[in-house]
Amino acid sequence: MNAPKRTSPEPGTPDSEQAPASTEASAPAPVPIHGLLSYRLSRVANAMSRSAALRYRRDFDVSLAEWRTIALLGADAPLTLNKLARLAALDKAQMSRVVTKLSERGLVLREFGAGRTTQLTLTRRGHSVYNGLIVAxxxxxxxxxxxxxxxxxxxxxxxxxxxxxxxxxxxxxxxx
Structure with a gap:
């Protein structure tokens, strides 16, 4: 509920000599969401990602998360699942599902290393898809x-x- 608007007292009246003017009046108004830098950047990034997702699905039959996974492995393999998830800005469970799908399609190879580590690389077929994706x-x-x-x-x-x-x-x- 809005507070009633106060009018300024006339100069020389008792109320005009009480407290100094509120600092709220000089504080800038909050920027609405549409003007926030983070919101604007997010909207641009989302629009760019949506158009990319449409093209990569149509031309290469991969989702945006799959594209990022293939692109990251094409650039920096071998990678562990944890490192790949961090680079792709996905949580480990999401990345695990993406890698499983790509592995089932013959695009990603899982090689077990020391301890419980798994190194991920692209297969020959995965490299072929990567080459087309990176050109696009x-x-x-x-x-x-x-x-x-x-x-x-x-x-x-x-x-x-x-x-x-x-x-x-x-x-x-x-x-x-």
């Missing part, structure tokens, strides 16, 4: 970057690095 991803990347000048790309890269560093620091602070 680079085409999409270029399509997004074409609307930016060279200077805007540099500024965006710098800004994203700064935001990522700060986001990781804030995440660590929140975990305490």
């Amino acid at each position: 991803a680079n085409e999409r990347n270029e399509a997004f970057q074409v609307c930016l000048t060279d200077q805007e790309r540099e500024v965006l890269d710098t800004a994203l690095e700064k935001l990522a560093t700060l986001a990781r620091a804030l995440e660590r602070a929140e975990e305490r």
Whole structure:
């Protein structure tokens, strides 16, 4: 329920000499969700991911999580399930399901290492899918970057690095 709006007393009346003006009046109004940087970045990233998911499903019969898994293994294999999950920003259970599906399709190979570790790599067929996916991803990347000048790309890269560093620091602070 909104409080009734107070009007300012006339100068020289008793109320005008009581308390100084409220600092609330000088504080900026909260930014609505549509103006929050994190919300705006999330919306852009989600739109980019949705269009990628549609293309990768149509052209390569892989989901977005499967694409990320294949791409990460194509770039940095071998990887453990835990490391792969961290890099893909998925929880371990989600990544385990993705790897199981890709393994059943003959795209990912699980090799058991020392102790309980499992090293994940792409199969020959997985590398073939990776090669097609990474070409498509680079085409999409270029399509997004074409609307930016060279200077805007540099500024965006710098800004994203700064935001990522700060986001990781804030995440660590929140975990305490």
